[in-house]
Amino acid sequence: MSIGYACLSVGVPETGFKTCTQKNADRDRLRSLIAHNLTSLENLIDYNAENNIRLFRISSDIIPFGSSPVNQLAWQDLFGEDFTRIGEKIRTAGMRVSMHPGQYTVLNSPDEDISRRAVLDLEFHARFLDALHTGPENKIVLHIGGAYGNKQEAARRFAGMYAGLDSAVRQRLVIENDEKSFSIRDVLDISGETGAPVVFDNLHHAVNPGGTPGSDSGWIRACAGTWGTGDGRQKIHYSQQAPGKKTGAHSDSIRIDDFLTFYQSIHGEELDIMLEVKDKNLSAVKCINCTADARQINLLERDWGRYKYLILEQAPAVYREIRELLKNRAAYPAAAFYRLIEYALTAEADRGNSVNAAEHVWGYFKNTADEREKKQFFRCLEKLEAGETSSAPCKHMLLHLAQKYRQKYLLASLYFYI
DNA sequence: TGACGTCAAGATCCG
DNA sequence: CGGATCTTGACGTCA
Numbered sequence: 001m002s003i004g005y006a007c008l009s010v011g012v013p014e015t016g017f018k019t020c021t022q023k024n025a026d027r028d029r030l031r032s033l034i035a036h037n038l039t040s041l042e043n044l045i046d047y048n049a050e051n052n053i054r055l056f057r058i059s060s061d062i063i064p065f066g067s068s069p070v071n072q073l074a075w076q077d078l079f080g081e082d083f084t085r086i087g088e089k090i091r092t093a094g095m096r097v098s099m100h101p102g103q104y105t106v107l108n109s110p111d112e113d114i115s116r117r118a119v120l121d122l123e124f125h126a127r128f129l130d131a132l133h134t135g136p137e138n139k140i141v142l143h144i145g146g147a148y149g150n151k152q153e154a155a156r157r158f159a160g161m162y163a164g165l166d167s168a169v170r171q172r173l174v175i176e177n178d179e180k181s182f183s184i185r186d187v188l189d190i191s192g193e194t195g196a197p198v199v200f201d202n203l204h205h206a207v208n209p210g211g212t213p214g215s216d217s218g219w220i221r222a223c224a225g226t227w228g229t230g231d232g233r234q235k236i237h238y239s240q241q242a243p244g245k246k247t248g249a250h251s252d253s254i255r256i257d258d259f260l261t262f263y264q265s266i267h268g269e270e271l272d273i274m275l276e277v278k279d280k281n282l283s284a285v286k287c288i289n290c291t292a293d294a295r296q297i298n299l300l301e302r303d304w305g306r307y308k309y310l311i312l313e314q315a316p317a318v319y320r321e322i323r324e325l326l327k328n329r330a331a332y333p334a335a336a337f338y339r340l341i342e343y344a345l346t347a348e349a350d351r352g353n354s355v356n357a358a359e360h361v362w363g364y365f366k367n368t369a370d371e372r373e374k375k376q377f378f379r380c381l382e383k384l385e386a387g388e389t390s391s392a393p394c395k396h397m398l399l400h401l402a403q404k405y406r407q408k409y410l411l412a413s414l415y416f417y418i
Numbered sequence: 419t420g421a422c423g424t425c426a427a428g429a430t431c432c433g
Numbered sequence: 434c435g436g437a438t439c440t441t442g443a444c445g446t447c448a
Contacts, residue, residue: 008425019426021442061425065443103423104444114445146446180446249423389433392436 002096002233002272003291004048004055005284011306011417012047012281015040019064030064030073037062038082045086049093052292053284055272057098057141060125067117067124076131087132096232096272097134099125100141108145108158115161118145119169126169136171137232141199144190147181155186159193171230174199176237179248183210184219191226198223201237202262203276207248217266224269234269238262239276250276253345254283256290256338263291282414286338295332307341309415313357313391315344345418354391355384357415358398364410365401373401 009015017040018033041062048056065071076083090097107118125140132138147154165173175191176199177184184198184205191198200223202216214222220236227234240251240258254277277283289299304326312319318340325333325340358381369377380397383389395416402410 017426019443021427024427059425068443102444103446106445109445111445117444148446246422390436396435 001270001291002053002055003275003284003287004053004057004096004272005275005277005280006057006100007059007061007280009044009047009281010279011412011414012044013411015043015047017059017061019061022065022068022070025065025070027073030071031078033064034062034073034075034079037064038079038086042082042086042089045089045093045095047281048095049089051281051285052288053281054093054095055098055274056095057100057274058128060099060101063124063128066128067121076127080131083131084133087134090132090134096138097129097132098139098141098235098274099129101125103143105142106145107142107161108154110148110157119161119165122169122173123166126166126172129172130168135232136230138172139174139197139232139235140169140172141174141176141235141237143176143178144182144187151181151186155182155190155193158190162194162196170196174231174235176201177204177208179204179207181208183208184223185211188222188226195226195228197226197228197231197234199235199237201239201276203239203241203248203250204237206241215265216262217269220266220269220271233272235272235274237274237276250278252278253342254279254287255342256286256335259287260290260335263287290334290338292334295334297326297329297332300332300334300337301326304337305409306412306414309357309361309413310418311341311344312360313353313415314349315347316353316356318344318347349391351384351387354394355381358384358391358394361398361410361413361415364407365398365405368405369401377401 008017017037020029020033041058044056048054060066063071063075101121105118105121106114107122109115109118122140122142129138129140144158145154162170162173174197175187177187182190184200187198190196200220205216205219224234240255241247242249242251254275275283275287285303289303292299304322308319311322322337322340325337362377365373377397380394384391384394399416
């Protein structure tokens, strides 16, 4: 069982992706964007390895215009050594990666130009995973596409296109139910035609159930048989409805109690679970820690180190409560810990709390900062206290100091990033 | 023709 | 100047 997240991180330094507009996409620009993005990918892989995250989706945007004639760069060759090095790290960490072209890659489109571009896009994704020297269990996840008023016909067109794909693509391709047209029942039928493994997406299924009713775990079992020996562990996508947002919108964070209920219901299934959630790695670590075999409190202490100043700012009472909770080093109150963090993050910002948290963080620098920095910080703090600014300028300054004075522990604090 | 979804670039305004 | 808040771009389908 691995639990992972998609594409981007929250609060991991130097992991951002850059792109440009089509009209600015010249060779030099693309080369430097790709160099930057591969460095970010390597930093993400390092972070994942250090944090026990063994499932990760690589963003399609890592190569800007990766399947467009705008990008003629031989990036596999130009960055061959980087790909090899990053691929080795993935393998060494026992990590499984994937890619997922978005809703605009439509293989079954009746418009031949659109389906042709979809093929090119899939080939780009396969080329990327090949460049990392990853095996075929590192999948490309794809939706079936549009229904065009005749789902049967659209499904047949998908199967026809699938059969014509290069084996480098086909061996990696897995198909997923969507929230509009193709239900899990439809996708299982298409799998019967094509042999492609099926990814069950619980939220898409809740929005677009189709077929005969069944529990999530029932459908997951139904998908299990589509995964062959070379395909690796069966994968599912898991997400939760964002409260108050439109149907199908992903939540900001995974609510741990709902996740654990789901997790109990699929107990015994050997699955890889890809979380689709705004706070990305944060929810991944949460769910990993709450289902870990090694119930060591240092897992929680480590995550607490990243949350603590954020929680101090959001809800000082919860800060104190969590400190109490973690005092018993023989216990492993993972769910209780994350439940408190979820609760604290719902609190409204309070100026006094912001000042208090900023002063705490300032404690790292009060003996090392020079006179100019001291003056600057306290001027910033006074403005915050007077309600003349948000806490952003203070935080920005403290982050700058953390970088200058190499406070590694502080640099990883979510206080700066949420 | 605009909504849909996503995230970064780019533009603009404010103090 | 930094920060906050738009708008645009890039994609295809569907109402």
